Amino acid sequence: MHNTNSHIQSFGQNPTAIRDTNHYTQEYITSFVEKWDELIDWEKRWESEGEFFIEQLRSYGVERVLDVATGTGFHSVRLLSAGFDVVSADGSPEMLAKAFQNAYERGFVLRTVQADWRWLNRTVHEQFDAVICLGNSFTHLFAEHDRRKALAEYYATLNHDGILILDQRNYDAILDEGFSSKHKYYYCGDQVVAEPEYIDNGLARFQYQFPDGAKYHLNMYPLRKQYTRNLMHEVGFQQIETYGDFQETFKANEPDFLVHVAEKTYQQDDQTEAVA
Template structure:
């Protein structure tokens, strides 16, 4: 469902007035619950958490260069959020279609882009049925902002990755990021808050962690608090899943760096190719700066 150019979104379903996690929030482990989490009040504060200027400075042109390296022209941003990466890529000269499962996020993204002189091509879409809701083939798909961790069931993760794969051209690439959940699960939570959540006086930290749930709490200066329930994906599991779906030559970066120690990054970024390349009958899978 696209947002009209006049910004009229009356036909889009509204989010509930409050987040819904049930009587026992740590038992809420369903993929579909993301629709109950990104309510208008939370979305309106999301840019305080990100801080567009600080985030642009921290990540530099990492994604722009990665896309240009693969001669990408047309990009599908499947986790647009409030539009940060869609707008940056538009300004860098890419053709961008912006998708998200949250209508509230799409409204905010459309407004943010318009204030910066752009009109986003927006589509409300669930990744599990992406080919149903979004048309065309793309040189690249990006899934950023730790968004893939909203998928709680492995069948949903595989279905989403297969949908990405099908929408890419034969030589297309997927760029997907995630928190360093390995460190959180094994050593406890710590964060430099340097690269992703750069807002001042905003706190993002886990309230509960186990092998099947990372429940994060977000506290804002006006004393409001919101939560997200996410699945703590381990790095090697995520890479294996991408490989099994069909992606090749997977490179993994830590906080936009080619070299890193596993305990250091806050986030991992996976860059995977669709094109099939074999070496003596085996699949070439790389981890940038780290060994399997």
């Protein structure tokens, strides 16, 4: 299931008008996917994020993880190497093929599944202790009902005491103060430039420029931190902790990335009267 043209991204005559959840499969074309690991730089990213995700998962007693935004496999491989039982999902067949190859080269065999988050439970029929949605991937959803549906699908896939870990760029800082990449925790490749070409309240269009002169774009929705947290609460997650560049305490517009850790565990309100 490969795109008919694997070397040209299609955004039409007016790229900033493309605000469609379904468009991302046309953005992750083969040639872009092949370069994606230059952007991440696995070794440097491994070092920069340290044990953050592994420690979070272990602190909740997690064993089984569903990586819903596998990409080229960085976190799936990281968690497999740390002893977790991982299933790797992605909406892009190009990404999954690359992830499988990356894992195989490092001595792991990925259990992959191609899935649209909005109908995740059509293709994933297992329960997990944790769902992870990393790499700013959730911002590919442009419609609010798509975001709600995806979060509800994640929630349903989790065991009763499971957790969701979801990250995003700090779009509040970009929208309110303009773009500044002070840190390189996520995209650690030194030779690749990733920066917004256009931004408004409904679109963040990023350009990725590689050393060989190749340029690619991604159109994403600029999620504000509190908006994302509110959506999580509304689909049922009660306790949500947000970290800025892996730190628990941070100034609002300082971090490049935010990580939300949401607990499914249902806590009865103390005000609720016991049923007689």
